[in-house]
Amino acid sequence: MRYGLTGSTGRMGKEIIEVFKGHDLVLEVNDTGIFRHGEPEVIVDFSNREVLKTTIELAVQFGAGVVIGTTALSQSDLTDLRTLSEKVPVVQSYNFSTGINIMKMILREFSSLLKDFEAELIETHHSGKKDAPSGTALMLKDATERDLPIHSLRVGGVPGDHSIVFANEGEVIEITHRAISRKVFAIGALTAARFCLEHEKGFYSFEEVIRWTQR
Amino acid sequence: MRYGLTGSTGRMGKEIIEVFKGHDLVLEVNDTGIFRHGEPEVIVDFSNREVLKTTIELAVQFGAGVVIGTTALSQSDLTDLRTLSEKVPVVQSYNFSTGINIMKMILREFSSLLKDFEAELIETHHSGKKDAPSGTALMLKDATERDLPIHSLRVGGVPGDHSIVFANEGEVIEITHRAISRKVFAIGALTAARFCLEHEKGFYSFEEVIRWTQR
Amino acid sequence: MRYGLTGSTGRMGKEIIEVFKGHDLVLEVNDTGIFRHGEPEVIVDFSNREVLKTTIELAVQFGAGVVIGTTALSQSDLTDLRTLSEKVPVVQSYNFSTGINIMKMILREFSSLLKDFEAELIETHHSGKKDAPSGTALMLKDATERDLPIHSLRVGGVPGDHSIVFANEGEVIEITHRAISRKVFAIGALTAARFCLEHEKGFYSFEEVIRWTQR
Amino acid sequence: MRYGLTGSTGRMGKEIIEVFKGHDLVLEVNDTGIFRHGEPEVIVDFSNREVLKTTIELAVQFGAGVVIGTTALSQSDLTDLRTLSEKVPVVQSYNFSTGINIMKMILREFSSLLKDFEAELIETHHSGKKDAPSGTALMLKDATERDLPIHSLRVGGVPGDHSIVFANEGEVIEITHRAISRKVFAIGALTAARFCLEHEKGFYSFEEVIRWTQR
The missing domain is CATH 3.30.360.10 (Dihydrodipicolinate Reductase; domain 2)
Known part of the structure; x- marks a missing residue:
């Protein structure tokens, strides 16, 4: 899987890189800039709502699915994500365990x-x-x-x-x-990223991801 | 409701009498004998398997429903209760909470x-x-x-x-x-006894009683 | 032991009567009046601060020790109890377990x-x-x-x-x-009452009662 | 601090290296051999009892204190550690939290x-x-x-x-x-290692280390 990661230098970002080992990190968004070495199929964002717009723009640009674990989203953030989900698969949850x-x-x-x-x-x-x-x-x-x-x-x-x-x-x-460790959320993010690859545009909960894994 | 009680002098028996206040205790079975002052519509037994046969005989005699909370029943006890349930309603559970x-x-x-x-x-x-x-x-x-x-x-x-x-x-x-107190089981027994009055013969779990209360 | 009980008709009062069985209830204070059939050696009060003054007056009158489990006492209530403890033993705690x-x-x-x-x-x-x-x-x-x-x-x-x-x-x-049941506080009250019988005037915590039982 | 580490490639060994950052790892014992680049002041061993003798020999050789977190020690292992403690400080516990x-x-x-x-x-x-x-x-x-x-x-x-x-x-x-994470034991090991540097020969529990930190 080719994936992008918003907040790649934060604590959660590092967990995600660790758990996503074996997959290609082709796009990084962090405090120092945007770094791209390929076309992501999915973008993972567990950072904060300030950079949500950047994540959405990049998802549109590459037609990439989005996994959003950012907490404390505003109503308008959720509306933006709903709009995005008319183009790509979006998995949004306040908790990926x-x-x-x-x-x-x-x-x-x-x-x-x-x-x-x-x-x-x-x-x-x-x-x-x-x-x-x-x-x-x-x-x-x-x-x-x-x-x-x-x-x-x-x-x-x-x-x-x-x-x-x-x-x-x-x-x-x-x-x-x-939660025993933060790793559990990164594992959930990986499952959600895989879900994106196999699904069409749409707004999905992590619960739908879980039911999908139980097929 | 006219009810019978097996094990009326035991700790659980006393709880049942307390919770069933307002109903008529017309039949008592305990260590000192069988005491009858009326025809029970339902018999409650939370005592021990040694007296199960007596409870079953009395239920047949009066066509009374049975609420059985006795634990550690043998396979043959359960068979006896199934047979009884072809004549009267039987509610059996190892836990009436x-x-x-x-x-x-x-x-x-x-x-x-x-x-x-x-x-x-x-x-x-x-x-x-x-x-x-x-x-x-x-x-x-x-x-x-x-x-x-x-x-x-x-x-x-x-x-x-x-x-x-x-x-x-x-x-x-x-x-x-x-469980905060033993009373919870006596409350469950009362609900099950009410269930018996409104149901035909059959073998019922306490779960069916709960679903019935939620109608 | 001859004991008095303030709040004898309340829920806690009934628990105390149950646990103090075998001792003589010679003084009762409740909503309907004050009833006396003897001289109490100790007065137990787990009711409310409104009747504290009555309990204190009765303790002074009979030279009886006092066990106070009333909660939400004011600073002035505590001062009154301290003053009382210059005459009789007073055990005060917000929790008698x-x-x-x-x-x-x-x-x-x-x-x-x-x-x-x-x-x-x-x-x-x-x-x-x-x-x-x-x-x-x-x-x-x-x-x-x-x-x-x-x-x-x-x-x-x-x-x-x-x-x-x-x-x-x-x-x-x-x-x-x-706490498994309210009874635990009544058991503590009984121990504290016994402590009063064996101690001189003074203001005692329930902790001192516990250490005394461990001698 | 110059420290040695037995079991440096195991899961606990890695935690210790992480937590001891800033100190010099001058001696490593693991499955592939013994590697030395200096004289340890203290040796930390949270591995298994099979290598305890090696740890003890190295401690004697360098006059280094020892922190032993290995579990399931035999009576004879404990005797060996007691003997060692006549020469150097030894902190032994089955739990360093x-x-x-x-x-x-x-x-x-x-x-x-x-x-x-x-x-x-x-x-x-x-x-x-x-x-x-x-x-x-x-x-x-x-x-x-x-x-x-x-x-x-x-x-x-x-x-x-x-x-x-x-x-x-x-x-x-x-x-x-x-325990929230294994890190807690590595933090305890670091405190115990510091304790060794400031203490004479002797057999110490981790409890003595804790009391020392509270001075």
């Missing part, structure tokens, strides 16, 4: 069966993480279709934990996801 | 999507509990359709915790159920 | 050794609990001598969980306490 | 105060880990001075979790340690 997405599916499906249970969310991340609550916590909350409180802890080097607690008068159900 | 049954549904549905994750079960109960692993842990294991290890802790007065841990190279998902 | 008090001791002693770890507190209680954070959470925070965030969850019938999470760049330590 | 060692101190000090609580241990590691229970779990068990059950889970890529559950009739205390 298989586990988180399966947790989301569980919540979407079982939240109504747990209607007599009250629920709250807890998420824990390293103290360097600036936004709170995490995009993932918001995504999980959406999946429950409830207006529930989210508690954000910022301590040490925790890669990312998310827990939802359901309780009624007599029992408690807790579902917890823990 | 809503939460545990929803956990079972989640495992049955998502275990295959988590096929790249390894899994193990942990269950913790009060040190007075003699059987290990718990019937509930075995039920949850069955739901995963995997041959996974079960770890049994027996400490203090814990009413009953069950956890399943799924992990792959980069992430962990843990689903935990905690 | 052995486990919570041992957790407090651990935090007081090890918080400084964990100085390179960041910390946050989480407490979970039944949704009927009105104050947040819990008095116990504040007590645990004090023990750490740190200014740390407290997250309060209010769901279902959870009797009371308290967790502290310490994390540095490479590791996490979590200490969790779970 | 600050958190685990603080957990050990808590257990040693509070296990007796929790005498009315029953206890069990759970440890979870990646499925590649062959020994069970972990050396760390055995070390924690020793600290409690109790004969308690240890449950070992082997799933996915979990770096290493250890939990101890204490419970009595009414409450549960759980203390959990989670």
Whole structure:
């Protein structure tokens, strides 16, 4: 696979290069400029929303699919990505871990069966993480279709934990996801990149990528 | 509702009487004999397999539905209950908590999507509990359709915790159920008894009772 | 032991009567009045601060020790109790569980050794609990001598969980306490009442009661 | 610091080289031979007991302190290390994380105060880990001075979790340690190496290293 990478010198960028070994990095976007040595089939961007426009322009230029893991996107960013998806495949998610997405599916499906249970969310991340609550916590909350409180802890080097607690008068159900390392997101990005190569234009969730891997 | 109760003097029997307040206890089976002051519509038995035959005979005699929460039933006990269910409604489960049954549904549905994750079960109960692993842990294991290890802790007065841990190279998902009090099982028994009154003969799981409450 | 009980008709009052079985309840204070059939050696009050003055007056009248589990006391309430303790033994704590008090001791002693770890507190209680954070959470925070965030969850019938999470760049330590039932506080009250019988006037913490039981 | 490293090509060896950046690696022992470009002041060995004799000989030859993180040492290995410690400083531990060692101190000090609580241990590691229970779990068990059950889970890529559950009739205390990454052990090794430079011959635990850092 020939791939492009926005944010190639950042922490997540380095993880992606490590996990994408064996594939050709033909386009790099970072603080020092844009470097191109080929035509990317897919562009991966886990950086920040400031460079999203550049990623979109490059995707249009090369007809490349896009994998977007940038968090804290604005409504207008999402509109831009929707527009792009009329030309190329776009996989967008606030969390590229298989586990988180399966947790989301569980919540979407079982939240109504747990209607007599009250629920709250807890998420824990390293103290360097600036936004709170995490995009993932918001995504999980959406999946429950409830207006529930989210508690954000910022301590040490925790890669990312998310827990939802359901309780009624007599029992408690807790579902917890823990990222062991950042690598899990890079692995998800690689799967999503492969998905792009085999799909037509369109706006896809990472959940569709997971279901595709289960065929 | 006119109900009968096998094991009316035991710890669980007392919980049931407490939760069934407002209904008529017309038949009691316990260590000192069988006491009848009316015709039960349903018989509840959370005692032990030694008295199962008595419960079945009384159910046949009165055409009463049966709610069976006895654990550690043998294959032949289950056959006897199946035979009984050709005459009356029988609700049988190793665990009458809503939460545990929803956990079972989640495992049955998502275990295959988590096929790249390894899994193990942990269950913790009060040190007075003699059987290990718990019937509930075995039920949850069955739901995963995997041959996974079960770890049994027996400490203090814990009413009953069950956890399943799924992990792959980069992430962990843990689903935990905690019974806050024994009352939860008596509440489940009452719901199952109501279900019997509205259903024909047949062999039902507590899961069917839950789905019925969600109509 | 001859004991008095303030709030004898409340939920906690009933637990205390249950656990104090075998001792003589000779004085009751509740919504309908004050009922006396003897001279109490100790008065137990887990009700609310509105009736604290009555409890103090009765303690002075009978020279009875006092066990105070009322939460959300004001500074002036505490001053009143200190004054009372110049005449009789007073055991005051926001939490009468052995486990919570041992957790407090651990935090007081090890918080400084964990100085390179960041910390946050989480407490979970039944949704009927009105104050947040819990008095116990504040007590645990004090023990750490740190200014740390407290997250309060209010769901279902959870009797009371308290967790502290310490994390540095490479590791996490979590200490969790779970009350299994309200009974644990009544058991602590009984131990504290016994402590009063064997001690002179003075203001005592429940921690001193625990150390006394370990002699 | 001039240091030697036994097992320099293994997974832990690489972590150590990464964390020791800025110090001089002057001696390497690995599968392909012994490579020396200077005189080590301290030798670090987190490999396996087969090469322990080589590490000891080199330490004697250079008068270098030794940091030993090898697990599953035999009684005779420990005797050899004790003998070595009559000549040079030796820091030996089955776990070089600050958190685990603080957990050990808590257990040693509070296990007796929790005498009315029953206890069990759970440890979870990646499925590649062959020994069970972990050396760390055995070390924690020793600290409690109790004969308690240890449950070992082997799933996915979990770096290493250890939990101890204490419970009595009414409450549960759980203390959990989670390694976020292997790096934590390499950081501990660096601290222990620094400790060696400032200490005389003797056999030291990592706990003594931690107390030294807190001066």
